[in-house]
Amino acid sequence: MEPVLHAITHRRAIKVFDAATVIPLDLREKVLDAARHAPSSFNTQPYRVYWAESPAEKAAVAKLCLGQAPANSASALVVVVADIGSISATQQAQACWMRKNNFSEEHVCNYERTARIGRLVFAPGPFGIFGAIKKTLFRLVNLCRPMGMPPCSREEIFKWATKSTSLACQNLMIAAEVLGMNTCPMEGFDGRRLLRYLGLSGRQHEVVMVIAIGRKSASYVEQPQWRRPLSATVTVL
Ligand SMILES: Cc1cc2nc3c(=O)[nH]c(=O)nc-3n(C[C@H](O)[C@H](O)[C@H](O)COP(=O)(O)O)c2cc1C
Numbered sequence: 328m329e330p331v332l333h334a335i336t337h338r339r340a341i342k343v344f345d346a347a348t349v350i351p352l353d354l355r356e357k358v359l360d361a362a363r364h365a366p367s368s369f370n371t372q373p374y375r376v377y378w379a380e381s382p383a384e385k386a387a388v389a390k391l392c393l394g395q396a397p398a399n400s401a402s403a404l405v406v407v408v409a410d411i412g413s414i415s416a417t418q419q420a421q422a423c424w425m426r427k428n429n430f431s432e433e434h435v436c437n438y439e440r441t442a443r444i445g446r447l448v449f450a451p452g453p454f455g456i457f458g459a460i461k462k463t464l465f466r467l468v469n470l471c472r473p474m475g476m477p478p479c480s481r482e483e484i485f486k487w488a489t490k491s492t493s494l495a496c497q498n499l500m501i502a503a504e505v506l507g508m509n510t511c512p513m514e515g516f517d518g519r520r521l522l523r524y525l526g527l528s529g530r531q532h533e534v535v536m537v538i539a540i541g542r543k544s545a546s547y548v549e550q551p552q553w554r555r556p557l558s559a560t561v562t563v564l
Contacts, residue, residue, distance in 0.1 A: 334504035339549050341509040344400040344541035350380070354506055355403070358540070361502030362407075367491035369445060370421065371414050374492040374535070376499075377406040377525055391521045392537050397511035401539035406521060407496050409488035412531030414449075418442040448477045449487075455480050485533050492535040503540055511539040 355378065362376060379388045380403040388406060392398035422442070425435045451458035458479035465476055478487040500510040518534040525532075554560075 402541035
């Protein structure tokens with residue numbers, strides 16, 4: 328089978344990893360690089376990835392993953408954080424990259440203008456007041472014509488960022504599988520304490536997932552995998 332399809336269909340959430348496995352630096356770089364190649368809304372890449380590998384860091388993060396077995400036995404724990412504070416800097420970096428790569432000045436200016444409008448549309452404003460006004464206005468416009476509803480509140484902005492962040496997580500896990508490693512995505516963690524451990528503010532950050540990564544323990548036998556049949560998942564229109 329084609330290697331990526333094989334990795335997608337054979338990936339399992341592994342609960343017990345081999346404690347002796349050390350992830351080589353080049354493999355770490357490859358899976359992290361795969362994560363950042365994921366598509367993201369407006370190419371904003373609104374996330375940051377923290378790799379915990381030293382015994383002390385792993386133990387601290389595993390404890391905040393409520394001591395779950397995959398967290399306790401993994402070779403590394405990857406904390407993937409939605410970062411809505413990074414958007415402006417990312418857009419500036421992209422404009423800079425466009426100029427260096429000979430995009431026309433008109434193209435770059437259009438990009439910068441769209442980015443500025445996007446930031447304005449997304450900004451919830453103090454106490455979310457601006458967001459509430461925007462939402463009412465957008466709803467009124469939407470009564471008259473079809474339109475995409477931009478995120479207005481902080482919660483909606485995090486929901487928006489979580490979509491792109493999750494795609495980066497999946498890329499990372501599939502890349503790990505292709506490279507002979509195993510993973511377990513986890514949402515069983517204390518997000519507030521994890522943010523504090525990483526020195527991040529809850530205003531701009533939210534932990535989306537912690538991914539345990541390593542090599543499956545030789546003694547671990549996974550249960551058979553169950554999925555709903557295609558007919559229960561897909562409606563062909
Ligand atoms: C968003 C998300 C959160 C998850 N959280 C946990 C978790 O906290 N602990 C855990 O052991 N597995 C967790 N899992 C793994 C699922 O239990 C697992 O993917 C599911 O049972 C299907 O098994 P499979 O991935 O081996 O096919 C999570 C998976 C996802 C996608």
